[in-house]
Amino acid sequence: MDIHTDHPRRKSLASRQKIVDAQAAGMLADSALIAHGRGEAFDYLLGEKTIDSARQSQREAVNRLFSAQEPVISMNGNSTILAGKNAVRLAALTGSKLEVNIFYRTEKRMNLLLEKMKFMKDEVMASRPPKRFTVVEWKQLVSQVEILGAHQDSLIPGLEGPRARCCSGGIFQSDVILVPLEDGDRCQALISMSKQVIVVDLNPLSRTSRFATVTIVDEVARAFSTMTDMAVEGKGDPDMDWDNQSVLESALNAIGNSAHRISELDD
């Protein structure tokens, strides 16, 4: 698809095309397109930019991944397509494992996504290292990122059916888990396992957003890009008094203000 480089919504349209292409390639469930559309609408109301409170959540997320004993980044179809490479970078920088874990699991889709993720890992290994890393150091660091998901041998308590399944060495034993675009029931179940659950969700009213330990109300590609940059800058201390409620309120206010910004109608 041709998108003019000066189109004001170029990034959004490019992301949409990636999702459409990945769906045509059999990597995504139908529901992935609908979920993407929902996200587009919320992002539109957020002005398609990372708001300040989301940036704070991102810094907190990075700090928590750095401080964790067993950090895991859980990737579904949409986040793999839109943010896979930066997820590999973030995992490398913070010492996290990656686990591909999808809601509507089929072997075909799992294999395609695992292949895609491994391909991206190779690309990141061969790419220019972030500042402060030599080529050799970077290669070494990225090569250590484990990509799990093929062999699910554990169940998340409290969930029924295939979406309970996960890897014992990954999500199951994690203490801090970053799950972009999670479903509400699973978010609750992970919280019930006493994990710190960091989510990326453009809807600040969703159950996922409300139950999470740290909610990042931002588009997933922007969120991973910014978190990767932050991780390159180094680690910080987690905020033990983290006020997630205020993050949600900020996002809601941004959306509400955007909707009330009637002057746009005079464009």
Added chain:
Amino acid sequence: MDIHTDHPRRKSLASRQKIVDAQAAGMLADSALIAHGRGEAFDYLLGEKTIDSARQSQREAVNRLFSAQEPVISMNGNSTILAGKNAVRLAALTGSKLEVNIFYRTEKRMNLLLEKMKFMKDEVMASRPPKRFTVVEWKQLVSQVEILGAHQDSLIPGLEGPRARCCSGGIFQSDVILVPLEDGDRCQALISMSKQVIVVDLNPLSRTSRFATVTIVDEVARAFSTMTDMAVEGKGDPDMDWDNQSVLESALNAIGNSAHRISELDD
């Protein structure tokens, strides 16, 4: 799909399933799922109900269809799937033609949608008539509804490519056109042809919403259901001082207030 009858978002989930099924059946473009998802998000913020200003737009829309010389209801894939039967009823009651007209036209999808629409027309003809109509009158009225779209022989000036195409006896010569889920460029082009353009769009900030003569900010199935009921009640006079801007402001305020309704977070 099983959806509990007491699920608070049952209608929304049922509509989503219809769209997923229709896409699997080859009736919809990929973009249809994304568009549906965007609509879901805005509808969520509207509380998944018809707000007062949308009801006013619906009444105005019905009045304008009744008063038109050549009223046409243009149906795309999503609106056919979600509101096809009520579109037939509304067309029958107001003497409008139906034209199936899709953005990403393929012969296969057009034929499937035309078949679906004709099937729905037969269903409506056989269904219980609305109050004040006898079975014979209703059959007669519905049988007269023309379903156009197979033979596109006109072009909308100012548009390029396949989306310029329409039927000379339908959209092209219409004076009042109801177009659910229209694209912004085409909405503008239709306005430039001096038509009254009535749109159904859940995004009050979209170009379509802003350019239309009458904007109905509502979910398409609800909008057609309500307009059908209104048309059964009878005709009224169009409001020649129709203030579409105030409709958009009301919808934006509803969305903004919903976003600010932080108390929901305590659910």
